[in-house]
Amino acid sequence: MSRLFPAFFAVFLALSAAPACARPQVVEADRIVAIVGSEAITLSELKAQLQLVTGRLQRQGTPLPPQEVLERQMLERMIMERAQIQAAHEQGLRVSDAQLEQTIARIAANNKMSREQFLAALQKDGVTYAQFQEEIRNELTITRLREREVDSRLVISDAEIDNFLTQTDGKREELHLAHILLRAPEAANPEQLQQLKAKAEDVVKRAQRGENFAELAAAYSDTPDALQGGDLGWRPEDALPTLYAEAAKTLQVNGATLLQSSNGFHIIKLIARRGDETDDGGVRQTHARHILIRVDELISESEARRRLEDLRERLQHGESFAELARLYSQDGSAANGGDLGWINPGDTVPEFERAMDALDNGEVSAVIQSPFGFHIIKVEERRIQDMSQEKQRFAARQSLRERKMDEAYQDWLRQLRDRTYVEYRLEEE
Numbered sequence: 359m360s361r362l363f364p365a366f367f368a369v370f371l372a373l374s375a376a377p378a379c380a381r382p383q384v385v386e387a388d389r390i391v392a393i394v395g396s397e398a399i400t401l402s403e404l405k406a407q408l409q410l411v412t413g414r415l416q417r418q419g420t421p422l423p424p425q426e427v428l429e430r431q432m433l434e435r436m437i438m439e440r441a442q443i444q445a446a447h448e449q450g451l452r453v454s455d456a457q458l459e460q461t462i463a464r465i466a467a468n469n470k471m472s473r474e475q476f477l478a479a480l481q482k483d484g485v486t487y488a489q490f491q492e493e494i495r496n497e498l499t500i501t502r503l504r505e506r507e508v509d510s511r512l513v514i515s516d517a518e519i520d521n522f523l524t525q526t527d528g529k530r531e532e533l534h535l536a537h538i539l540l541r542a543p544e545a546a547n548p549e550q551l552q553q554l555k556a557k558a559e560d561v562v563k564r565a566q567r568g569e570n571f572a573e574l575a576a577a578y579s580d581t582p583d584a585l586q587g588g589d590l591g592w593r594p595e596d597a598l599p600t601l602y603a604e605a606a607k608t609l610q611v612n613g614a615t616l617l618q619s620s621n622g623f624h625i626i627k628l629i630a631r632r633g634d635e636t637d638d639g640g641v642r643q644t645h646a647r648h649i650l651i652r653v654d655e656l657i658s659e660s661e662a663r664r665r666l667e668d669l670r671e672r673l674q675h676g677e678s679f680a681e682l683a684r685l686y687s688q689d690g691s692a693a694n695g696g697d698l699g700w701i702n703p704g705d706t707v708p709e710f711e712r713a714m715d716a717l718d719n720g721e722v723s724a725v726i727q728s729p730f731g732f733h734i735i736k737v738e739e740r741r742i743q744d745m746s747q748e749k750q751r752f753a754a755r756q757s758l759r760e761r762k763m764d765e766a767y768q769d770w771l772r773q774l775r776d777r778t779y780v781e782y783r784l785e786e787e
Contacts, residue, residue, distance in 0.1 A: 392433060393781040394440040399433065404784075407432050410485070411585055421570050423577035431576060431584060433784060438582070438771065441778040443496055446503040452659065453498045457727060461494055505707060505729045508767045514758045522596070522754045533598065533606050534629040535590045536571050539768065541580035542622035544776035558616055558623035565614040571627050580622070581768075592632075597760040602626055621768045641749055642703065645738040646714055647679055647696035649687040652731035662732040666725045670734050673722055679736045688731070696736075700743070702752055710735070 392399040408429060415422055422428060466476035480490055540558045542551060561578050565571055572587025579588050595603050601624065605615050609628040617624040649669060651662040669682050680695025687696050706714070713726040714735050723735040 389783075391782075391784045392437055393779070393783070394437050395444050395779055397440055397444070399436055399440065404429065404433055404436065407436060413484070415576070415585070421573040423573055427577045429784070431578075433782075434580065435582070435585065437778075437780055438775060439496060439500070441774055441780075442500045442503055444778075445507075445774060446499045449503070449506070450653065450659075451499055451502050451506070453495045453502075454659070454727070457498070458491060458495050461498060462491070465494070501708075502729055504767060504770075508770050509759075509763055510707075510729060512759055512762050512766060514755050514762075518758055519751055519754045522758060523750060531595045531631060531633060532592050533595050533603075533631050534592050535598070535602060535606065536575065536588045536627045536629060537581070537590060537602070538565075538571075538575045538579040538584075538588050538625040539581045539621065540578060540623045540625075541768075541772055541775070542620075544772060555618075555623055558625060562614055562616040562625045565625060565627060571614070574625075589629075593760070594757060597757040599761055599764045601765075603761075606631075621772055641743050641752075642740065643700045643743050644714055644740050645700050646698050646735055647683060647738065648691070648698060648710075648733045648735045649679075649683045649696050650689045650691075650731050650733050651686070652688045659727075659732070663725050666732050666734050670722065670725065673734075679722070700741075702748075704752070704756060 389401040390398045391401050391404050411432060412422065412428070423431075462476075463473070466473055469476065469479075471479065477487055480487060538561060540554050540561070542554055546554070557578075561574055565574055572589070575584050575586075575588030578584075581588060583589065590598075595606070598606070601617055601619055605617055605626060606628055609615060609626075611628055611630055614625055614627040617626065649666065651657065651665050653659050653662050657665075665686070669686060672682065673679055678695075680697070683696025684692055686692075691698055701714070703711070705711075707728050707730070709726055709728045710733065713723045713733075714737060717723055717735065717737040719737055719739055721737060723733075726733055726735070
């Protein structure tokens with residue numbers, strides 16, 4: 359299990375979040391408003407999403423952009439989601455029913471509700487359980503796709519960490535930013551860029567005059583968080599994309615500015631800034647082992663799961679975890695009996711870390727899935743380790759990864775959008 363893949367793009371789902379791609383039954387006379395790859399988006403699907411998102415924005419008190427603007431934004435959001443789901447399916451990424459139900463149970467628990475209370479709350483919000491299931495399945499699928507295509511390919515070298523620590527004095531300021539991206543096509547010509555720049559200049563002037571930034575983001579931004587007002591939340595300055603961090607240094611609170619990158623034109627607004635209070639306590643480490651079965655052309659997901667279920671049953675009958683890992687695990691830790699050593703928070707991918715953190719010492723997990731395949735995990739022991747220098751390096755690695763991931767993900771989305779066949783039919787009668 360690589361130690362270079364920390365949790366970043368976890369799915370933060372609250373009960374008030376409206377589904378982004380719930381698909382109602384299509385009536386016979388339903389009109390197609392877009393074709394994405396080999397799939398159609400219908401007018402009824404678009405209207406259902408507009409109704410859900412409009413209701414959520416109104417509950418949040420966010421001013422609504424004009425209906426036709428919101429309609430175009432929602433359609434583009436659905437196109438991007440559909441393109442990512444198609445790319446995930448082409449790579450064989452699937453979310454099982456068991457994993458889906460586990461996630462929904464965790465969401466209900468996080469909202470301090472029983473399953474029955476949660477279903478009632480969904481119904482009250484006008485969301486069917488089938489719609490909610492599909493939304494969560496899509497969120498999980500897109501998260502796995504990003505982890506495979508973007509997050510897992512980022513490497514932070516020791517030299518980068520050394521340079522980062524040299525440039526910082528240990529004090530980290532946190533910034534609360536919101537952003538708007540007007541994405542440029544992959545091979546945009548000068549005329550296209552000039553038109554896009556003029557549009558961006560108009561938007562930033564409106565933001566500087568005090569127009570509601572969340573409304574502007576909902577109307578113009580080409581990012582997945584556009585309908586949430588483009589809010590990036592609180593982040594350490596050194597974890598922001600370099601472009602944003604450098605520009606924010608000269609911004610006053612509530613100030614906005616226009617930036618350009620290879621992805622297009624960015625508008626950022628500084629909502630607030632604060633000092634970061636560093637915790638000097640110890641780090642909770644876990645000593646764990648695992649057995650990994652990878653999914654490939656020869657081993658299907660169902661076969662990988664079956665093999666691990668068989669191994670788990672053998673463990674329950676007293677066989678050695680280390681010995682079975684040596685015989686069957688398909689990664690570099692097999693030679694050491696699946697021993698991963700001492701693991702810090704964030705060292706592993708989210709699915710693995712969540713399952714590991716839920717275990718008691720000596721306990722073996724159920725079969726879980728990650729971007730690397732299927733695993734069973736055993737926790738050997740835990741400890742609180744005083745590691746101030748290691749913590750500094752860990753924090754530096756996390757900051758560098760977050761900075762790179764934002765930039766890499768936007769670049770990857772732009773490439774995916776440009777290579778996806780999209781046909782617009784919204785204006786057709």
